[in-house]
Amino acid sequence: MTTNAIEATGLVKVFGRNRAVDGVDLTVPTGSVYGVLGPNGAGKTTTIKMLATLLRPDGGSARVLGHDVVREPQAVRALIGVTGQYASVDEDMSATENLVLFGRLLGLSTRAARTKAVELLEEFGLSDAARRPLKQFSGGMRRRLDLAASLIARPPLIFLDEPTTGLDPRTRNQMWDTVRRLVAEGSTVLLTTQYLDEADQLADRIAVIDRGQVVAEGTADDLKRSVGAQALQVTVPTTTPPGGAPPADAAARALAAVTGHDAARTALGGPDADGSVRLTVPLESPDHVADVLLRLREDRVDILGLSLSRPSLDEVFLTLTGHTAEQQDPEAENPNETPKVQVPA
Template sequence: MTTDYEWAIETRGLTKQFGGFRAVDGVDLTVRTGTVCAVLGPNGAGKTTLVRMLATLLRPDDGSASVFGHDVVRDATAVRSLIGVTGQYASVDEDLTATENLIVFGRLLGLSRARARTRAADLLDEFDLREASGRPLKHFSGGMRRRLDLAASLITNPPLLFLDEPTTGLDPRTRARMWATVESLVSGGTTVLLTTQYLEEADQLADRIVVVDKGRLVADGTANDLKSAVGSSTLVLALDDAESAVRGASIVERFTGAGVEVAPDARSLRSPFVDMTEVPEMLIALRSAGIRVAEIAVQKPTLDQVFFAITDLPDATSSEEGAA
């Protein structure tokens, strides 16, 4: 069975070049079965090119890649039977209804007419599209189109799903709904490779995050791993008034051993945070000085900070032939 493989995806030195531009430059990547791996990177970093090679849509120029042990070049037919792909733009026919679109996908993927019709009905229910099932797609909202596109990629229950920026252009409510769908799929055993520019999306969904920049893998780890690598956490104290903040800053600095920043509202303090064991004594010292702490929090670096710290702006003269 496919799920018996430890790794859903394995690549070694995977490379793709367009003319003089190396879109993917020697990427080594493994994705454990049953997990979500998010691929982050600026526009033109190589994310979409990487997915296209893994999905057998582009032939690598060098290196190797396999899906559940099947080589993407030598065993391309086997690989295609194991994957579903949802791209940045809906791969559906505008003039057909939702039901007709799903039946067409099912038939193209080898399902019998009866099975394709049954599977289409199940997916329309699962993605809350039943009421719109007889409506032509040109009358669908953007969120409905994206849900149908994801449904189409699941028509054969593939064990590996490639989601290439699946929530681009969606409103926050619809994006959250798509996230819940992905989480449900993974809980059922599906492996997901997700490319995204929404850092919150990676933080929410991914067991592991890899960052690609200029075709190369430049960082790899959990969200917490990457945040910790960028810098220390920050201690944030909200005080009663501006006068308390001024007096409290010197006390906090004694315990953190670092500079203390008074926030623009003049009622909050921020300082690099090192040792949790110092916090009780610091709070006692503040209280002894007549300074009341209204709120206290420890903030880790955000994925936004990670992203900007470990990637460069893409070269404006480069082109990846439409790949992101």
């Protein structure tokens, strides 16, 4: 099926002098998770608000599941669920009351709305808190309730605006599981995030937005490849063995012979003579790793370590926009973001 859940062309939104969204094109295939990645103020939320009929675009057009967001807003609204820091639930009502209200607004009878509320609270693990005032809810519980409220009508398209901002890693992982489950059940999800690893983990395709424009679009792998191939890093000691060549030179020769690239050298320091040097070469194919190791053994070069790394989305973002994604929560950072193969010497 080649149907697209969202087709937006040249979306523009201007606030005063600020072109918050400046010609955004998006094509979101049905049944996928689409990530919109960008720092605060990049125009992510404004874009979602236009797609969700909460803001009228100043330029361009968008179709959501075949319906024009400006001409057929009610048809669009019937097919979407919106969850964000702005589209939330009512603070003054209990979790159950909120879900009953939204159920009734969507045309359920009071009884059906109550049944639905109980089901959803169960599904999102909020049954125990059903009657508690929302002020006592943790951030994660609030976010789950927000999401539950968007799912009453089981909309085929769900907008999640920064679903995990401010959540602790464990709660964030729960939210990720929920998103994966929704997609497994056939929904399409458009999510915005400032977390690079979140886009990497969840999204089938990613659009990187900066200053109201899409600066890159593709799968996470596409984006990483666009920045550079994988890199092989070999660490060798600086001490020259008796009767041999300096290990760095020998290793560089071996790397050049296999990969055809000159290695970049980084001195890693260390106390006096015990320092080490890291040699980095771009790698076309991971197969070359074995060749490099064989060649180093043949040349009797001792190495201290070897690693294979792909550029992280962090580096991608830096390369594409010239600045890093701001406001990163250090706690939420995933140490395994960069896949690495560590080979002990």
